[in-house]
Amino acid sequence: MHWQGGGGYGDPLLRSPEAVEADLIAGKVTVTAAEEIYGVAYDESSEHVDQARTQSLRLRIRDERKQRSTVEAVSGTRPILNVSHGRRIDDNLVEVRVDDSVLVACAHCGVQLADTATDDELWLGTFDGAPRTAGPQVTSDHATYVDGEVVFRQYCCPNCWTAVFSSIVPVEHPEHARTIALLGRRRVPWLCRRSDVRTAASLMS
Structure with missing residues (x-):
């Protein structure tokens, strides 16, 4: 059985990093999913979102969309x-x-x-x-x-x-x-x- 959950709403890159952090803490998403889907970089040592890396990651994902489209x-x-x-x-x-x-x-x-x-x-x-x-x-x-x-x-x-x-x-x-x-x-x-x-x-x- 493959379970992927329901579809999301809106662009994941527009979701609040704090909301993604709450999902990470609750075990609803993985660190990998946070980075690849939401463009949120999570610092596991501090257990908080790395805001600078998150901003850079989201810009990179937008650029990847541009290059591939x-x-x-x-x-x-x-x-x-x-x-x-x-x-x-x-x-x-x-x-x-x-x-x-x-x-x-x-x-x-x-x-x-x-x-x-x-x-x-x-x-x-x-x-x-x-x-x-x-x-x-x-x-x-x-x-x-x-x-x-x-x-x-x-x-x-x-x-x-x-x-x-x-x-x-x-x-x-x-x-x-x-x-x-x-x-x-x-x-x-x-x-x-x-x-x-x-x-x-x-x-x-």
Whole structure:
């Protein structure tokens, strides 16, 4: 039997180091998992988080995400939007209105990820890797259960490299997490059809 526990919520690198430390003390995670999943360096001699090493480790993990991911080339520079008054789609995405445009931005750094009037997909870094790259909690061999190829798929903001969506899926699995038309299922129903953007924006004025 392989038991991996339930799925997490949000980017593990955004979790409070103190919360990870509490889990370590309670035996809920290992020192290895704390480092590889949460980017938290634990000093076993002092039994406390090493804050300096943790900051360095988290920066290194973000850089690793950048190096391993594929990002679609775009013309020009993507603007950084003010998301402080934006409308949350979820913990990672924000809808921002600029004049008559309805834009989607990263909730963490504000970089524009899509213009709902012209884009079909979010501009995200994409990584497909072996399931075990998801972390040390993945211990089973997928070939034992399925015939097709399975990958760990992670989408990240191409500016701050926060993980927006991560999952273990068949390699041919549709990229639903990037699809603009499906963002409406994350609390913004009028984003479902791009043709409705102008009408919906005027109704909310």
